[in-house]
Amino acid sequence: DQQVKQNSPSLSVQEGRISILNCDYTNSMFDYFLWYKKYPAEGPTFLISISSIKDKNEDGRFTVFLNKSAKHLSLHIVPSQPGDSAVYFCAASGLSGNTPLVFGKGTRLSVIA
C-alpha cells in the first residue's frame, strides 16, 4: 500500500520552460512534505520542504505547492535547466517531522537543451 505516489515515472521538458512534478499522498497524518533530488551514483539531496500549515513555499527557481484537501503536492521548477535533470522524490512525514520519511517511487526529469 503506497502512501506516497508519484504517478509519472518520467518527464521531459525543454530548457527554459516550467517543470511540474506531482505527488499524491493517502495518509492524513502526514504534515510535513519534502522533495529530494537524486543524481546517478549519489544519495538523494534535500531540495525544498513544506509544512501542512502552508500552501506554498518558494526557494529560488523551486516552488512547492500543497493542496491538503486533495492530498496533493507539486514541485515547480522555473526556468528549467539541463543541470536539473535528475530523479525527484517526494517524501512525507507525520507528527511534525518526527516519523520516518515515506518516499514515492520518484520521477525522472530530463531537461532538453
Next chain:
Amino acid sequence: DSGVTQTPKHLITATGQRVTLRCSPRSGDLSVYWYQQSLDQGLQFLIQYYNGEERAKGNILERFSAQQFPDLHSELNLSSLELGDSALYFCASTGGPGLNYGYTFGSGTRLTVV
C-alpha cells in the same frame, strides 16, 4: 561530500551469505536511518536508531538487523541473502530524533546477490 559515509560502495555476494553494511553519520548527528531502494521502487524505510537506541522500525525483514554503536556509526547486517535483496541501501542521518532540517544521505551501497 554529504558528510555521511557508507562503505562499501559496491558488494557482490552469493545467495545464502551474510554481509555487513556500514554507515558513519554526519559529525554531530545522532539519528541514523536505513533505506532500501530496489529496482523501480522508491526508498523503503527499514529502521532508525537514535543515540544508540532503536527508535522506529519499518518493513525490515527478520533476516536483517542493525545496530548503532557508541561512536554513533551504524551497521546493517543482512543474512541468508536472496536474489531479491539486491538493491541500493542508503543510510541517512539527522541531528535529532526527528527531521530537523531534513535527512542527509550517504551515496549508498549497491548490493548484488548472485
